[in-house]
Amino acid sequence: MIQKPKGCNDIYGREAKIWKYVESIIDATMEKYNYTYIRTPIFESTELFHRGIGESTDIVTKETYDFVDRGGRNMTLRPEGTAGVCRSYVENKMYGDPNQPVKVYYNGTMYRYERPQSGRDRELTQFGMEVLGSDDPLSDAEVISLAVNIYKMLGLKEIKVNINSLGDKESRDMYRKALIDYFKPHIGELCEDCQTRLEKNPLRILDCKVDADNELLKNAPKTIDYLNDESRERFEAVKDYLDIMQIKYEVNPSIVRGLDYYNHTVFEIEAKVEGFGANNVLGGGGRYNHLCSEIGGPDTPCIGFAAGIGRLVMALELEKVPLPIVEDIDLFLMYVNEDEKKYAAYLAQELRMAGFIVDTEYTGRSLKGQFKQADRLNAKYIAILNSEELDNNEIKIRNNKTKEEEIISLDVLIYYLDEKLNTGVEDIDDECSCGGECEGDCHCHHHHE
RNA sequence: GCGUCGUUGGUGAAGUGGUUAACACGCUGGUUUGUGGCACCAGUAUGCAAGGGUUCGAUUCCCUUACGACGCCCCA
Numbered sequence: 318m319i320q321k322p323k324g325c326n327d328i329y330g331r332e333a334k335i336w337k338y339v340e341s342i343i344d345a346t347m348e349k350y351n352y353t354y355i356r357t358p359i360f361e362s363t364e365l366f367h368r369g370i371g372e373s374t375d376i377v378t379k380e381t382y383d384f385v386d387r388g389g390r391n392m393t394l395r396p397e398g399t400a401g402v403c404r405s406y407v408e409n410k411m412y413g414d415p416n417q418p419v420k421v422y423y424n425g426t427m428y429r430y431e432r433p434q435s436g437r438d439r440e441l442t443q444f445g446m447e448v449l450g451s452d453d454p455l456s457d458a459e460v461i462s463l464a465v466n467i468y469k470m471l472g473l474k475e476i477k478v479n480i481n482s483l484g485d486k487e488s489r490d491m492y493r494k495a496l497i498d499y500f501k502p503h504i505g506e507l508c509e510d511c512q513t514r515l516e517k518n519p520l521r522i523l524d525c526k527v528d529a530d531n532e533l534l535k536n537a538p539k540t541i542d543y544l545n546d547e548s549r550e551r552f553e554a555v556k557d558y559l560d561i562m563q564i565k566y567e568v569n570p571s572i573v574r575g576l577d578y579y580n581h582t583v584f585e586i587e588a589k590v591e592g593f594g595a596n597n598v599l600g601g602g603g604r605y606n607h608l609c610s611e612i613g614g615p616d617t618p619c620i621g622f623a624a625g626i627g628r629l630v631m632a633l634e635l636e637k638v639p640l641p642i643v644e645d646i647d648l649f650l651m652y653v654n655e656d657e658k659k660y661a662a663y664l665a666q667e668l669r670m671a672g673f674i675v676d677t678e679y680t681g682r683s684l685k686g687q688f689k690q691a692d693r694l695n696a697k698y699i700a701i702l703n704s705e706e707l708d709n710n711e712i713k714i715r716n717n718k719t720k721e722e723e724i725i726s727l728d729v730l731i732y733y734l735d736e737k738l739n740t741g742v743e744d745i746d747d748e749c750s751c752g753g754e755c756e757g758d759c760h761c762h763h764h765h766e
Numbered sequence: 767g768c769g770u771c772g773u774u775g776g777u778g779a780a781g782u783g784g785u786u787a788a789c790a791c792g793c794u795g796g797u798u799u800g801u802g803g804c805a806c807c808a809g810u811a812u813g814c815a816a817g818g819g820u821u822c823g824a825u826u827c828c829c830u831u832a833c834g835a836c837g838c839c840c841c842a
Binding site for chain 1: 767768783793794795796800801802803815816832834835836837838839840841842
């Protein structure tokens with residue numbers, strides 16, 4: 318049997334409906350903040366990610382899907398969304414648009430060559446937004462509030478916002494040095510991994526799981542103490558705006574993010590619900606003021622956020638958040654003989670055009686089997702087609718909840734269903750007698766979308 | 767890249783070195799002259815992830831590979 322690639326998922330059925338719903342809320346919330354949708358390629362020149370992410374970690378070479386195309390070009394499946402957006406901003410000279418800053422959002426699949434575990438796949442779907450061209454602390458606060466509001470709109474309650482500031486390059490370099498100086502004399506007290514981190518990425522020691530309870534970590538120098546005046550004022554301004562927006566957050570000095578292009582504000586949103594695996598960070602972001610210049614554009618202050626939809630759906634399920642997922646249909650059409658089947662085909666078409674959710678039988682089931690199928694589909698109503706009744710211009714409708722049946726005239730079927738189901742069929746003109754020939758001019762149900 | 771544990775039908779699963787792989791649910795049909803969901807009856811895996819090995823014989827033991835779950839590393 319052919320299996321799906323490791324770390325990939327098929328999303329279908331009820332789960333797919335949840336995804337579509339979640340994405341609709343993301344779209345709607347982004348639009349309220351006036352972020353516009355952007356689609357960039359799923360693969361880019363390998364170079365983009367090398368430059369964009371930085372070479373201090375081994376992410377790029379080891380954990381991306383790289384390939385050489387037929388023209389000999391080095392390509393990489395995007396592992397994240399920010400680099401592509403920045404490339405697009407620079408390449409399309411969006412910095413020249415008088416409408417600044419550029420506020421965009423995206424939603425798409427990303428690819429990372431990693432060993433799968435809970436909350437981590439090789440193909441993942443991430444949404445995110447970027448504000449390019451503003452260094453105003455208000456834009457930092459806005460991105461955080463937008464991220465929080467998406468979770469809020471979805472009904473997620475048990476989340477926590479952690480924020481921190483790495484300061485500008487000067488502050489960051491000072492801090493990094495202070496951290497190395499602090500840990501170096503005590504290197505033997507740290508775990509094996511932290512010993513290698515000390516040189517490679519000392520900031521990461523702060524959120525080490527093994528040494529989390531070590532007094533050494535608790536008393537370690539904090540980023541905030543190493544901010545220069547300008548950076549500190551900036552961080553205070555971001556916090557002020559968050560307070561004004563009534564966004565709850567916690568300053569957490571261990572939030573450092575993995576990549577070295579970040580500066581100033583960094584933040585993560587954490588799921589606090591019971592049952593999450595080791596990866597409970599729903600999303601994160603931060604300011605990256607020099608990425609655009611690294612990829613050949615003008616120096617452009619930017620801030621962004623990105624989050625996985627898979628983990629978000631997991632959180633919704635663990636919190637048992639009620640979701641408006643439609644899992645029933647309005648009407649199931651039953652038939653036995655070929656004439657009835659043809660009429661069912663005709664009726665299904667008419668009713669669907671009128672706005673109802675209609676299904677019928679396609680596998681030759683017995684009437685008994687069709688009843689079971691109607692139940693499986695959660696049909697609210699069942700139409701049982703009978704040749705004799707149809708000849709008399711009548712149809713039998715069964716309320717599948719109360720089990721009550723009545724025979725009605727075919728002429729009033731749509732009105733009948735509309736009344737019973739109270740669907741979106743609106744402004745039905747009782748005087749209309751166009752019989753479906755009106756071309757939509759009379760606003761009758763025949764041409765309702 | 768590293769580690770632990772897994773992989774038996776449509777589903778949940780039991781099980782054994784040896785002629786017919788439990789049980790349950792589901793599904794399909796019948797009893798029911800076009801109205802089910804209850805009841806009863808019948809049918810429903812030529813196969814135990816794939817490949818190789820040990821053996822007279824393997825789904826069962828061994829090896830490899832693939833995939834899954836969880837964790838480490840890393841985390842964009």
